[in-house]
Amino acid sequence: MKIIETKGLKKYFPIKAGVFLQVVGHVKAMESVDFHINRGETVGIVGESGCGKSTLGRTIVKIYEPTDGRIIYHDNDGGEHDITKGLDKKIRLRFRRDIQMIFQNPFDSLDPRMTIRDVIREPIEAHNLIPKNEIDGYVAELLMKVGLYPEYAQRYPHEFSGGQRQRIAVARSISVKPRLVICDEPTSALDVSVQSQIINLLQDLKVENDISYIFISHNLDIVHHMSDRILVMYLGNVVESAGATDLFDNPAHPYTRALMASIPGWDPLDRKLQNIRLEGEPPSPINPPPGCAFHPRCPYRMDRCDKEKPPVVEIAPGHGTACWLHTK
């Protein structure tokens, strides 16, 4: 059963300049993305900065209005709603409860003037989830669930470390019993020794509460660990999508391979980065190269790569890639 589905989803941000703020160009953050997530599934989205992974997540939750394409929301009772043009009053509350978000930086995402109790209470009250006199007990229960002490409810965010704050953000996101939580780089701002704690917590909560995740990260290892299915993005395009294990065993797109080769090896006797020479840097999304966006850096570049954009083709069941190498 699907929760969210997108068809040809596109997001351009206008660039305004001059006294009258005329639109002089666009940042082409996301081009024509087809995406869906099923109940109970974790879909990872991976790519470097500027690839459009956060834009995709934020467009899905309607923080951004899409430029083109469709977003379809499937409610719990089998109803389908086209939410591209905005959220209908009737489903707004339901959608907002169903889909929650955890942000990258727990130092920015918690209001410094609210106590932890208020931070977690707010969504519960907004959705009228439980009687008022039971909320405090529920907040205590949530804090324990994410590995914090119930006494912490009276404290303010600045009294906590990064890892603890991210636990609070997690508690807030699951407080309204969502079906889908979008995690946008939830561990990137954390120390290595704490990162694994949050990953384990998210995994536990998924099983306990039957949550789906869209897990956005630049870290391939963590995305692999969390996800059932992975989308690799480059300059606004999904260049490859496959099951997590399949993607790592048989990466098809040259960019996916380059990305994997660039992960440091943790073996000083075999320094793997010495052997890779991926040239160049991702081009500007204001003026993306024609054809395949990766062609200026691609070691397998062919004649047609700078002329025609490769379509997504299925090279194995559930494994798609957009590359002329794999298209007959």
Next chain:
Amino acid sequence: MSGILEVKNLKTYFRTPDGLVKAVDDVSFELQKGEILALVGESGCGKSVTVQTIMGLIKVPPARVEGHILYREKDLVGLSNKEYKNIRGREISMIFQEPMSAFDPLYTIGYQLSEVAKAHMPWDDARTREEIISVLRKVNIPEPEKRYREYPHEMSGGMLQRIMIAMALITGPEIIIADEPTTALDVTIQAQVLNIMRDLQSEFNGSIIFITHDLGVVSEIADRVHVMYAGKIVEKAGVNELYKEAAHPYTKGLLNSRVKREFKGQKLPYIDGYVPRAYEFPEGCRFNPRCPHAMEICKKDPPEMLVSENHTAACWLYGEGGL
């Protein structure tokens, strides 16, 4: 190999409203000529303050700096600002984490590099320009003559980081201190920058202190590694030794925190608890509240103990009263 920089019992303390912060607490180490020494640790472990103290960037007072930093038979601790200027940027130069904010957006790249060169080198304008273009070429900047006239916003993060490396190299320093030089970069760009740094290091034959929290990066670039935790160095080892046989429980914990592929579907190993805040470091070994091997003696500060040749750990497991 011989030591070019020796840090002895260095202490950098800050007085804050929350209490005395012992950001660097009795740290000693030696930097050898021609080596890349990695200083590894999590946020707040004191790695950045250590190198800022070496660079003379800590204002005393309000901060308190004690101990010795010996460079060419000279103690840098207590050196006047004027004397420091002959060393900072000339003999010891620095690469910062955020290339986007390290450059002034109002001046061209060429201007900013020549500013450094003119402050330290006896070159005329033509020679300065020549040297800058040649060093830009060394760090693989395409069309350096054109880039010379451009502004920072016209360049990507990876390119600016390479230009910052060029800026650090222009005076031909003995020591380069790189503070998380690849943390703000994407992995494919990080790989490029690491390769450039290693290539240049063998060419200029100076020494590099490389600060990072990423043990993956360390394995790719370092010759020796010092691991810091809560203001102290807890382990010193050669890079191969460290990855093969880490001694300190904290180092082991960090190495185990790597997300390996075979862990899929299982719990990830982790270090219990959180990094303590700088004004409430625990008594004795500062890792003891999180340590799986904590013993009674750990309430006492552990000295540096020899694990094997050229490998030490500040942990009671390796000395009296230990296993």
